[in-house]
Amino acid sequence: MRIATWNVNSIRARHDRIGAWLDRTDVDVLAIQELKCKDEQFPEDLFTSRGYEVSFHGFSQWNGVAIASRVGLADTEIGFADIPSFGEEPVVEARALSADCGGVRVYSLYVPNGRELDHPHYGYKLEWYKALTADISAQLTQDPERKLVLCGDFNVAPLDEDVWDMAEFEGATHVSDAERRAFEDLLGAGLSEVSRQFTPGPGVYTFWDYQKLRFPKKQGMRIDFQLASPALASTAAAGSIDREERKGKGASDHAPVIIDYDL
Numbered sequence: 001m002r003i004a005t006w007n008v009n010s011i012r013a014r015h016d017r018i019g020a021w022l023d024r025t026d027v028d029v030l031a032i033q034e035l036k037c038k039d040e041q042f043p044e045d046l047f048t049s050r051g052y053e054v055s056f057h058g059f060s061q062w063n064g065v066a067i068a069s070r071v072g073l074a075d076t077e078i079g080f081a082d083i084p085s086f087g088e089e090p091v092v093e094a095r096a097l098s099a100d101c102g103g104v105r106v107y108s109l110y111v112p113n114g115r116e117l118d119h120p121h122y123g124y125k126l127e128w129y130k131a132l133t134a135d136i137s138a139q140l141t142q143d144p145e146r147k148l149v150l151c152g153d154f155n156v157a158p159l160d161e162d163v164w165d166m167a168e169f170e171g172a173t174h175v176s177d178a179e180r181r182a183f184e185d186l187l188g189a190g191l192s193e194v195s196r197q198f199t200p201g202p203g204v205y206t207f208w209d210y211q212k213l214r215f216p217k218k219q220g221m222r223i224d225f226q227l228a229s230p231a232l233a234s235t236a237a238a239g240s241i242d243r244e245e246r247k248g249k250g251a252s253d254h255a256p257v258i259i260d261y262d263l
Contacts, residue, residue, distance in 0.1 A: 001071060001102055001263045003029045005151035005226055006245075007110070007207075007254035010036040011066070014252055015043055021245060022050055027258070028071045029101045031108035031151035032056075035064025035094075042066070055099055063094045065110055065152075071102030081135040084127045086112070086120075095128075103263065104232060109152030114173035122173060125155070129182035137189035140229055147263075150191065150227040153207075153254065156183045158193075161202035162222035174223065191227040195257050198239030206241055207254045215246055224257050237262040 004027045008014045011032065022030070035042065035058040047054040053073035058064030067073065076099040085092045098107040109132070112125040132150075140146060156179045157163045169175045187193065205220025214220060228236065238260040246255045 001028045001104065001261045002026060002258060003031070003101075003104070003106065003149060003151065003226065003261065004256045004258040005031040005033070005108070005153075005224060006256040007033040007153040007224060007252060009034050009252040009254065011043060011046075011064075012037055012041065014250065015046060017245070017250055017252075019046055019050070021242075021256070022047075022052075025242075025256075025258070029067065029069045029104075029106055031106060032066040032068065033064075033108060033110040033153045035066060036061055037064060055097060057094045057097050059094055063110055065094060065097040065108040067097055067099050067101065067106055067108050069099070069101040069106070072100065074100045080132055081138070082131045084124060084131055086124045096132075103147060104261070105146065105148035107148070107150045107152070109150055109154070111153060111155045113155050114179065117171065117173060117176060125173075126178055126182055129179075129186060133182075133186045133189050136186065136191065140190035144190070145231045146229055147232040148229045149194075149232055150186075151225075151257075153224050154183060155223055156180060157221050157223055158183050159201070159222075162205070164203075164205075164219040164221075174221065187227065190229060192230070192233040193225050194228045194233050194236040194259055195226055195239045195241070197236070198259075199241050204241065205255075206257055208246060210253055224254055226257060226259050228259075228261075232261060235261045235263055 047068040052068040054068040056066035114125040115121040206224035208215040208220040
């Protein structure tokens with residue numbers, strides 16, 4: 001089963017590129033983040049016309065997540081247990097969606113950015129990680145053989161080599177000790193990050209900011225991952241980061257991360 005995760009940074013702006021990418025990549029399941037559209041604006045036909053079932057969750061011009069599957073899509077759930085809210089009038093943002101796809105529980109996750117170390121969004125990010133970790137830990141404690149994968153933009157660069165220059169990130173989010181601990185705690189719930197074994201660094205990234213010519217300068221960050229349970233991680237057979245999809249007009253600032261599972 002080929003599973004991919006991709007922060008598309010506006011599904012409507014990336015409509016044609018997503019369709020062309022699906023046509024040439026033979027992906028069975030695609031977890032999508034940062035839709036930037038309401039449910040009524042979601043281009044469902046983009047997927048159904050290609051034989052995919054699709055579930056999506058978005059209610060503003062920000063955030064939004066979706067899962068498209070051609071191997072079945074069942075038991076869709078928005079969010080996870082005790083997911084925190086954010087804002088002056090607190091709301092649960094559209095950042096988490098899961099579904100059963102061909103015997104695998106697939107999550108599409110768009111972890112909060114954090115913004116700045118002293119910003120309330122940073123505390124929200126850490127609470128979001130804490131609640132997600134507790135939920136996944138409970139699931140895998142109850143059923144250690146459960147096949148699940150958390151796909152998404154985790155907005156953490158776990159290793160120093162996951163950014164082009166650590167000096168550039170001094171005092172910034174994505175590389176702070178607390179964020180990295182939160183990511184490690186999530187792995188400690190019983191997950192393995194399965195893409196790095198096929199795409200080792202340094203200098204291997206999944207995100208390049210649009211500003212300051214970050215992409216041609218190879219100044220990126222590795223923040224998009226697939227975190228799999230033991231029963232699924234053991235079947236990971238191949239993987240890639242489609243850096244080519246970051247090139248050209250109308251590209252997202254993230255590249256798809258693809259893993260083949262021998263199921």
